[in-house]
Amino acid sequence: MTWLVPLPVIMPLLGAAVTLLLRRRPVLQRAVSVLVLSATLVVAVLLLASTATGPPLTVAVGGWAAPLGIVLVADRLAALMLVVSAAVTLCVLVYSIGQGMADGDDAVPVAVYHPAYLILTAGVTNAFLAGDLFNLYVGFEILLAASYVLITIGATRSRIRTGTTYVVVSLLSSLIFLTAIGLIYAATGTLNLAQLAGRLDALPDGLQLGLQSMLLLAFGIKAAVFPLSAWLPDSYPTAIAPVTAVFAGLLTKVGVYAIIRTQTLLFPDGPAGGVLLVAALLTMTVGILGAVAQSDIKRLLSFTLVSHIGYMLFGIGLASSAGLSGAIFYVVHHIVVQTTLFLAAGLIERRGGTTTLDRLGGLARLTPVLGVLFFVPALNLAGIPPFSGFLGKLGLLQAGVDAGGALAWVLVAGSVVTSLLTLYAIGRVWNLAFWRTPHASMPADGGARAGRALPRLMVGATLALVVLGTGLTVVSGPLFDITSRAATELRERQPYVHAVFAEEVP
């Protein structure tokens, strides 16, 4: 089974090369992209099936044994993330193909889009599988480089304006990460995560705290944790709909994944839990208050994205098995739901010609399908039973109550308030865009602009994600089972270390 481990990184990279060669053959290019991502999804499912009950799988790249060589490690957390990210990237790809075909390929320069998209996928999977800090950095850089291309695709005035902020902030966080890597190497003489797990414990407390806070700072920017989140709501909404969707779903979660990985494996007893809880509370409340104030659907959704990162941090900050399990479940739920909502926002933009709430109205009557596609994931995000958002929040609240303590109780209260405010923000979108009488500028016929009815492929891809998001409720039992076992594995640390160094840690 171990030979499967590098495939989620290699296949998209090869696919990117092939699609680059096929830039003049759009049909073949699309076929290759879909094929590659489908294969990645299959491999990811196989990896999850193997690791769900068994030990983590490792591969020493190029046959160079750790700690000198680079290892790729697929444990339960990584495999679960791979499955969700592969499923979501595949759906978004189909959506963007539908959009590209409907637009006659003019709005999106397809020749660059497919290779960049596949490289983004490779970066994400590489970050999930990375077994040492430098490889994690390289994974981040791969996905960021591709994301720079995707967010500024078309290079219109607004995309350049927002892209500038995004690129500069991302570069800064990468440099902080790189600095942390340099310092950790100087302090311990290794960057292999399994080896670091033992060596960092031996360092003085102050030094540990310093290294930990540098990593948290770097990942906090990527994960859009308040007060490092200001870049996100400005830069995401201007990109094309599928790009915004995949960024919102995956990129911040890669940051959250990195926080989970380093917190549990490298600094399990660090004092940062309290700081994380406070950051979680602030992220939740400030994010959702921002969302309430917005009058554009995409920007509103970006703020809810920031806000709900707080829930994941809440679970990580608790550092208990239940908290981590809840956080992982919430990551899975949120990747799917947030992506779906942004895809639905893309459909709204297509149908109504804008995403500004002032100028929308009556969409529920004009296009009932769109109403369903938005309403179901919206309720899911707000945490209405029986959707997975409710189950995820319930898991986190239980973990918070179990943990006890004043801060945990404040967090529990904050989570409930944030959930209600999310419902308010979503309800506002529903009322203004879907329920009130159509705005004068809204075209009453089937297409917003001439011939711009909703393409079937786009609706189909969004529908697939809606079904997937709703399906999480159905499989929530087994899913919670996997996340709690992943959390146990993370907390024990030994399975991971043992998978990398079979005998003794050098």
Next chain:
Amino acid sequence: MSPNLLLVVVVGVLFAAGVTLLLERNLTRVILGITMLGNGVNLLILLGGAYGGPPIVGVTPEPRMSDPLTQAMILTAIVITLGMTAFLLAMAYRSWLLTGHDNVQDDVEDRRIMRRAERDEGLENEDEDGGQR
């Protein structure tokens, strides 16, 4: 082997200058700042490894070799920084083509909401005279 004090000072100066330039509005200066920070980080990584002769078997006796791993990491980091700088330069050029300058601009929507808050108007008010803006 102890780290070279001169290098430590250079790292400090590069970080300070880089951060100062990052705070500028002008994208060209920001790019210079990123480059300086990148070089500072690379030197910092170099300082983290052992100091010594070229790490080639037969040239330097093993205990006196420098650490090759840090150099390999820096090589990777240099390539990445180079690519990112090239991309930023292209963006600055594009920004100059589109707007005539390459200053980093404020969040448009935020400014709009701020103005609305100053005038104490809600969304509903704007609805009624929506077309006039």
